[in-house]
Amino acid sequence: xxxxxxxxxxxxxxxxxxxxxxxxxxxxxxxxxxxxxxxxxxxxxxxxxxxxxxxxxxxxxxxxxxxxxxxxxxxxxxxxxxxxxxxxxxxxxxxxxxxxxxxxxxxxxxxxxxxxxxxxxxxxxxxxxxxxxxxxxxxxxxxxxxxxxxxxxxxxxxxxxxxxxxxxxxxxxxxxxxxxxxxxxxxxxxxxxxxxxxxxxxxxxxxxxxxxxxxxxxxxxxxxxxxxxxxxxxxxxxxxxxxxxxxxxxxxxxxxxxxxxxxxxxxxxxxxxxxxxxxxxxxxxxxxxxxxxxxxxxxxxxxxxxxxxxxxxxxxxxxxxxxxxxxxxxxxxxxxxxxxxxxxxxxxxxxxxxxxxxxxxxxxxxxxxxxxxxxxxxxxxxxxxxxxxxxxxxxxxxxxxxxxxxxxxxxxxxxxxxxxxxxxxxxxxxxxxxxxxxxxxxxxxxxxxxxxxxxxxxxxxxxxxxxxxxxxxxxxxxxxxxxxxxxxxxxxxxxxxxxxxxxxxxxxxxxxxxxxxxxxxxxxxxxxxxxxxxxxxxxxxxxxxxxxxxxxxxxxxxxxxxxxxxxxxxxxxxxxxxxxxxxxxxxxxxxxxxxxxxxxxxxxxxxxxxxxxxxxxxxxxxxxxxxxxxx
Numbered sequence: 080x081x082x083x084x085x086x087x088x089x090x091x092x093x094x095x096x097x098x099x100x101x102x103x104x105x106x107x108x109x110x111x112x113x114x115x116x117x118x119x120x121x122x123x124x125x126x127x128x129x130x131x132x133x134x135x136x137x138x139x140x141x142x143x144x145x146x147x148x149x150x151x152x153x154x155x156x157x158x159x160x161x162x163x164x165x166x167x168x169x170x171x172x173x174x175x176x177x178x179x180x181x182x183x184x185x186x187x188x189x190x191x192x193x194x195x196x197x198x199x200x201x202x203x204x205x206x207x208x209x210x211x212x213x214x215x216x217x218x219x220x221x222x223x224x225x226x227x228x229x230x231x232x233x234x235x236x237x238x239x240x241x242x243x244x245x246x247x248x249x250x251x252x253x254x255x256x257x258x259x260x261x262x263x264x265x266x267x268x269x270x271x272x273x274x275x276x277x278x279x280x281x282x283x284x285x286x287x288x289x290x291x292x293x294x295x296x297x298x299x300x301x302x303x304x305x306x307x308x309x310x311x312x313x314x315x316x317x318x319x320x321x322x323x324x325x326x327x328x329x330x331x332x333x334x335x336x337x338x339x340x341x342x343x344x345x346x347x348x349x350x351x352x353x354x355x356x357x358x359x360x361x362x363x364x365x366x367x368x369x370x371x372x373x374x375x376x377x378x379x380x381x382x383x384x385x386x387x388x389x390x391x392x393x394x395x396x397x398x399x400x401x402x403x404x405x406x407x408x409x410x411x412x413x414x415x416x417x418x419x420x421x422x423x424x425x426x427x428x429x430x431x432x433x434x435x436x437x438x439x440x441x442x443x444x445x446x447x448x449x450x451x452x453x454x455x456x457x458x459x460x461x462x463x464x465x466x467x468x469x470x471x472x473x474x475x476x477x478x479x480x481x482x483x484x485x486x487x488x489x490x491x492x493x494x495x496x497x498x499x500x501x502x503x504x505x506x507x508x509x510x511x512x513x514x515x516x517x518x519x520x521x522x523x524x525x526x527x528x529x530x531x532x533x534x535x536x537x538x539x540x541x542x543x544x545x546x547x548x549x550x551x552x553x554x555x556x557x558x559x560x561x562x563x564x565x566x567x568x569x570x571x572x573x574x575x576x577x578x579x580x581x582x583x584x585x586x587x588x589x590x591x592x593x594x595x596x597x598x599x600x601x602x603x604x605x606x607x608x609x610x611x612x613x614x615x616x617x618x619x620x621x622x623x624x625x626x627x628x629x630x631x632x633x634x635x636x637x638x639x640x641x642x643x644x645x646x647x648x649x650x651x652x653x654x655x656x657x658x659x660x661x662x663x664x665x666x667x668x669x670x671x672x673x674x675x676x677x678x679x680x681x682x683x684x685x686x687x688x689x690x691x692x693x694x695x696x697x698x699x700x701x702x703x704x705x706x707x708x709x710x
Contacts, residue, residue, distance in 0.1 A: 351509055365492070390644070405630070
């Protein structure tokens with residue numbers, strides 16, 4: 080800033096009018112003076128370019144933005160602010176490409192493409208190809224849940240978009256704050272005029288004008304401005320009657336003025352822009368924190384969906400293996416003459432159907448994994464194996480009324496909606512202010528001549544000062560547009576009040592639904608566990624005496640076990656999602672800086688490999704912060 084001021088002063092020295100000391104001392108140094116004046120104006124342009132170059136650079140803006148982002152996160156007790164932008168987008172396209180009005184299109188005709196049909200569509204060959212796809216789908220490095228979430232919060236596209244929305248809100252505030260700082264400008268104009276003068280003389284002039292100005296908005300309305308105009312003009316005249324002549328004028332004029340509203344537009348209404356920008360930054364901070372929680376929940380839901388699909392796939396593989404053994408046994412019994420051909424054929428056909436179903440499950444699972452990669456922005460071409468280990472949160476003790484009260488107090492989106500109602504009310508107040516008369520206090524002080532713009536002087540003196548003041552009253556004879564604006568603001572306010580009540584009711588329903596879903600899904604999970612136990616007991620009894628059961632009985636028992644296992648996995652997924660949805664709906668979910676769920680006091684979190692509570696293969700350790708149960 081100091082260098083900028085020095086350069087501005089130096090630019091004034093280069094362009095401001097001044098009587099050389101040699102003329103004051105009566106020395107005849109006209110040539111030297113002309114040379115110095117020429118050098119001054121030649122140097123003026125590059126010096127002013129340096130002034131522009133010394134304005135605050137992008138690093139200053141970035142530092143200011145990062146500081147404001149950190150303050151915004153601390154203001155709402157958020158764990159982390161958006162990451163600073165390390166690399167900004169740059170133009171990489173060529174000028175030719177950007178200016179091309181007809182970009183090329185590649186769309187080859189059908190005859191230029193190829194199609195090759197498969198040689199055989201036999202079931203066994205197709206099944207072999209499908210198994211090859213299965214091996215490829217289950218290759219790659221293992222991806223755990225913690226790694227996936229961490230990657231998503233670091234590289235996720237949606238996460239980056241949310242950070243940029245927060246950043247844009249911050250930049251809007253920075254721009255608004257800049258408008259409330261002194262606005263300094265310096266303008267250099269080169270002029271040439273040629274026109275008919277008096278007494279049939281042609282008159283021409285050339286000159287250079289430098290205008291340095293500064294303005295500042297006032298906190299309670301109005302603005303003060305100051306400007307200095309430096310002019311160097313050289314007039315050449317005379318072509319009639321062989322008369323020629325020339326004159327040189329150097330001018331320096333200083334202006335100081337301002338205006339202050341006393342009624343309309345006065346007071347805090349003048350700060351509407353910066354007030355709204357400051358509040359929007361708070362809303363953006365809340366919105367970003369809400370996004371972090373909902374984004375984490377979406378990742379968890381997608382992850383549990385993958386595990387359920389993998390569990391269904393494993394169950395189908397187990398069923399396929401049972402069907403293969405059953406088909407082999409029935410084929411052996413048929414060959415021994417102890418079973419019908421129909422029973423052997425039915426068992427073999429069901430085994431092939433299950434293998435086909437397994438292939439379809441593999442494809443569905445592989446597609447879901449690829450979609451999960453898109454969600455977290457993992458390289459799509461990078462194969463991964465999904466780790467089957469996940470967390471299991473013990474259900475909380477809940478109360479409908481208490482849960483709704485917590486949601487109304489803690490949900491960040493409802494707080495922002497409530498504060499936006501205040502914005503609408505402020506809008507009505509500002510619109511009502513527009514109905515007031517205009518009463519403005521203005522004034523201006525000018526150091527310069529009253530009758531001509533050009534005068535021969537070094538710097539203006541107090542004798543050249545001209546001052547004026549005014550008090551202007553504008554009667555509100557026509558305020559129809561303003562009255563309409565008031566009605567519009569009132570309608571918008573009333574609509575937003577109804578919308579806010581609707582949002583509160585929707586949040587209440589969401590919370591109550593989440594509470595009820597926890598109990599409903601727990602009941603379903605218990606039933607599905609019983610179904611699994613019953614189905615296994617049925618298979619064990621069949622295996623103990625297989626000759627006492629028909630093929631259909633054995634096929635039905637295998638199908639029942641598979642359905643029960645799939646139902647148990649889906650029920651466990653529903654329980655975990657309902658618990659997380661409860662935390663999200665009530666505003667109690669907390670995601671720390673490591674993109675992990677922060678346990679609340681009393682929350683117990685264990686790990687499981689089989690999508691079930693009391694997993695015998697799960698880790699014995701669990702997370703419990705104290706004996707208080709979460710509400």
